[in-house]
Amino acid sequence: MRILLHRADGLTDPWVRDFAEVLPEAEVVVWREGEAIAPCDYAVLWSPPPALLPQLAHVKAVFLTGAGVDAILKYGDALPRVPLIRLGDAGMAIQMAEYVTHAVLGYFRRFDEYQRQARAGVWAQLPQFQKEDFRVGVLGTGVLGRRVLDSLAHFGFPLRGWSRGAKQIDGVECFAGLETLDDFLRGTRVLVCMLPLTPETTNLLDRSSLSLLPQGAYLVNVARGAQVAEPDLLALIRSGHIAGATLDVFRHEPLPAPHPFWDEPRITITPHVSAFTLRRPSIVQIAGKLRALENGEPVADIVDPTRGY
Secondary structure, three states: OEEEEOOOOOOOHHHHHHHHHHOOOOEEEEOOOOOOOOOOOEEEEOOOOHHHHHHHOOOOEEEEOOOOOHHHHOOHHHOOOOOEEOOOOOOHHHHHHHHHHHHHHHHHOOHHHHHHHHHOOOOOOOOOOOHHHOOEEEEOOOHHHHHHHHHHHOOOOOEEEEEOOOOOOOOEEEEEOHHHHHHHHHOOOEEEEOOOOOOOOOOOEOHHHHOOOOOOEEEEEOOOHHHEOHHHHHHHHHHOOEEEEEEOOOOOOOOOOOOHHHHOOOEEEOOOOOOOOOHHHHHHHHHHHHHHHHOOOOOOOEOOOOOOO
16 A cells, blocks of 8 residues: 655654554655655645645545644645544643643642742742632543543542533533533633634634633633634733633744734743654554554544534
8 A cells, every 4th residue: 555645844754664664564655746646545644735635635544643633624625525534642642631730730839920929039928729719621521631631630620621512521520512611611710722623613712701711710722723812812811810821822823923922921832832743653543543444444533524623
């Protein structure tokens, strides 16, 4: 079989070597714009350039090297009608859990405020937050969201989860559907966004929804920047309604130099590093799914374009 490989960063050699070891029956062909290649059986990529799309019409399935799918679904009707299969985890869940837990603990122990005091040369102990009043709500309770909830449960935080469809998670107060979102937000002290980017979630966190959070709430966004109405968030932080935000994703990346987020000390900025795609686990997972397809067996994580994930 032939696998078409595309990497926007151009670092294809390590992927080719690992595929040769994990899936020796396959020939990996690196796609480069302007070079003609024979049709391939499968494709492995993340965000294909428009010139690559015609090649995808010939494959049996496209394997995405990430859990999110907005980078390819943006093409809409121009995308060939072939199955899209995303990564289920491949080492990303534990990274997300580390990132979010660090942010939540930092806010709970008021490390952000202590750091600002230290820069100002102020030595002063702040009142401790009460854990029972520090509810953490996770928007999106898929594989990644559940791993974050599991990690936070270890520290005894009251936990809530919101998802599109009804779910039951031990130790988590669960909400489902847009009709419950307002109640979910009203009782959440730290809001963690882990939703896929879809038309329904774009600008979901605007002035109206973020204002439902209690006074002094916090936001942690490790999903997609377009889910947050950035001017609204900034206004709520400057008014004091939102006490702080940890943002790993932004509407435009890299975050432009003149963006006002850079000058707001209550916003912590990281450059889209909450979870990296781990090459080896990703290739092992893709190889397993590819072999299942070849054997006519069902595979998990097939994307439903109508739902956006």
